[in-house]
Amino acid sequence: MVTAADVLDASDQARPTIDTIPLTVRVRRFNPEVSEDSWWDEWTVRCDPLERLVEVLHQIKWHHDGTLSFRRSCAHGVCGSDAMLINGRNQLACKVLAQDVAPRVTIEPIRGLSVLKDLIVDMEPFMDGYRSILPYLINDSGEPEKERRQSPEDRHRYDDTTKCILCAACTTSCPVFWGDEGYVGPAAIVNAHRFIFDSRDEAGRERMKILSEKTGVFRCRTTFNCTDACPRGIEVTKAIQEVKRAILFERF
Amino acid sequence: MATTTSPRPAAPPDAREAALGRGRPIGGFELWTWVFMRISGLLLLVLAVGHTLIMHLPAGGVDRINFGFVAVRWQSPFWRTWDWMLLMLALLHGINGLRTITLDYVRPPGWRFAITMAFYVIGFTLMVLGTVIVVTFDPTRWGPIG
Structure with missing residues (x-):
């Protein structure tokens, strides 16, 4: 036995x-x-x-x-x-x-x-920045009968920024955030990017308005600390630059 | 086929627009200062490097620059414009740089406001003084050249 x-x-x-x-x-x-x-x-x-x-x-x-x-x-x-x-x-x-x-x-x-x-x-200031950019799908065109469809190309546009796990490694590596907690920080911009470039979302302009304020993307000094810090390998600085460019060309 | 769900009615646009602040413009001051820093940076590269190459490097360097040199040089509107643009862009670029550094590192709102205002006043004063000199400089009013 x-x-x-x-x-x-x-x-x-x-x-x-x-x-x-x-x-x-x-x-x-x-x-x-x-x-x-x-x-x-x-x-x-x-x-x-x-x-x-x-x-x-x-x-x-x-x-x-x-x-x-x-x-x-x-x-x-x-x-x-x-x-x-x-x-x-x-x-x-x-x-x-x-x-x-x-x-x-x-x-x-x-x-x-x-x-x-x-x-x-205390993660609250970090979460305040995250919440301020409306981190959820906004689409008021009425509920579709099935899912909201999206082409692989449209899905790919914001694929990198879907990877964020809100660990705050990027935001707390940012010298601008160290100096001013009011700055929304890289993580919030990454999550705004995820919806601004989502073809199913309709509130990209509202997010761009929020991010063009004094606490928004134009505080970024492109030090790339955030990109180095991201444990998910998100190209954070690139995403921030894409949001800046989107705001710029929205005006022309 | 029986429809079990009807399309969800859209939220009243007025409420949503108010909640999302649709009245605020995209861009605004921060966007334009950001764009200005890039464009003025490129222009300053040409203006300042050109200024150094022309004024400081040729034989004699700054030692040959005196009242007469300036009087002759500033007979040309081209050089007056060049120098005026160099001064304006350098001041605006520099003061805006100091403004953003203040925004980054000065936390008490009162100090932040006071320091920013001090930079604005200094910058504005220098811009006015420089403009007055560039526009009104007349060597003949200062006696014989040389």
């Missing part, structure tokens, strides 16, 4: 041994109930080189310091919850491998938004 213990033994034998590596994780901590200032904490853990940084953070939170706070939901690069400033670059903690940063990694909260605790920032 095969017992549960036998099964466990067998699986233990089948499991390849993992050569773990040491990784020193330096995290900028903040807790307004403890101190007005931020401070640095450092842990050295052993992990699988193919482990993702979000799992290393879990390891720290679950086994070393339960007070460490960070956001994550899907942990697979889709939900956009765990954007962090990792070694000075905005990245998703779930898309960085331990071996890419070993032996040492520095993690800070994304910049330009108020830190609530540790790596958790």
